[in-house]
Amino acid sequence: MTARIIDGKAIAQEVRAEWKIRADALKARGITPGLAVIIVGEDPASKVYVANKVKACAELGLHSEHIALPADTSEAALLAKIAELNADPKIHGLLVQLPVPKHIDGDKVLNAISPDKDVDGFHPINVGALATGNMRFAPCTPYGSLVLLQKSGVSIEGKHAVVVGRSNIVGKPMALLLLQHNATVTICTSKTVDLAKYTRDADILVVATGRPKMITGDMIKLGAAVIDVGINRMADGKLCGDVDFESAKEVAGWITPVPGGVGPMTITMLVANTVQSAERSAGI
């Protein structure tokens, strides 16, 4: 079997077009959805992601503010900036690009963002809402992964979904989203004994471990849908995922490439969450 390649770039364009219609409808009522993105420091990858977020907003005609703060910004100054943007009516979505420098407490920062503007879905109130099935903002990477499955025609209900990785940003919310769509969900970690026993039983396998090519074809069930969330830069400068694409594509039914799979959906779902936040604030 050779897997169908899930084209994240193409699906991201399709989804953006759908959300542009909703953004245009808001603008016709005099409301322009607005996103503020704060970045602290000079991390090169983070700078690219933030620039792409601002670009995506421009593509959909959204208002955006890019706040670049120096690496030595104090925690208090960052919290003051967040408080200012929490109170700004032009801003419907607000995020701080992660990671933040070591001298800043990341949890304090995430807790300071208004849950009503938390388009990353990282605030404990929004995490709790997702866990109790009352989703307000789903974290963008797992939300994008879910939409990739849906748009690719992969059925989720009743299927065994295995998520490898338990981060707050990807693994845990991914498991909750799949559970909400009536999958039977198993969460594995790097400590799982006989990991392949679980991955080989997965109809849907989502991998977010940060370990390059750790899932190989022999660990995958024939015909499974494989979502690779990993982005690892190798010594030769090339990117690869947490799944060994070459061996996996011979066994899987569907697979996301890296780059060009989940990554483009992350920013698309951020824009979607921002438009949805603006709709909510307008009572729609």
Ligand SMILES: Nc1nc2c(c(=O)[nH]1)N[C@@H](CN(C=O)c1ccc(C(=O)N[C@@H](CCC(=O)O)C(=O)O)cc1)CN2
């Ligand atoms: N506040 C947040 N910080 C971070 C998040 C997040 O969702 N919110 N996620 C990641 C970074 N990220 C978005 O912020 C992100 C990562 C990767 C991509 C992407 O499009 N990847 C491309 C490859 C890009 C490359 O060449 O490096 C792909 O996979 O095709 C988009 C967004 C951590 N921080």
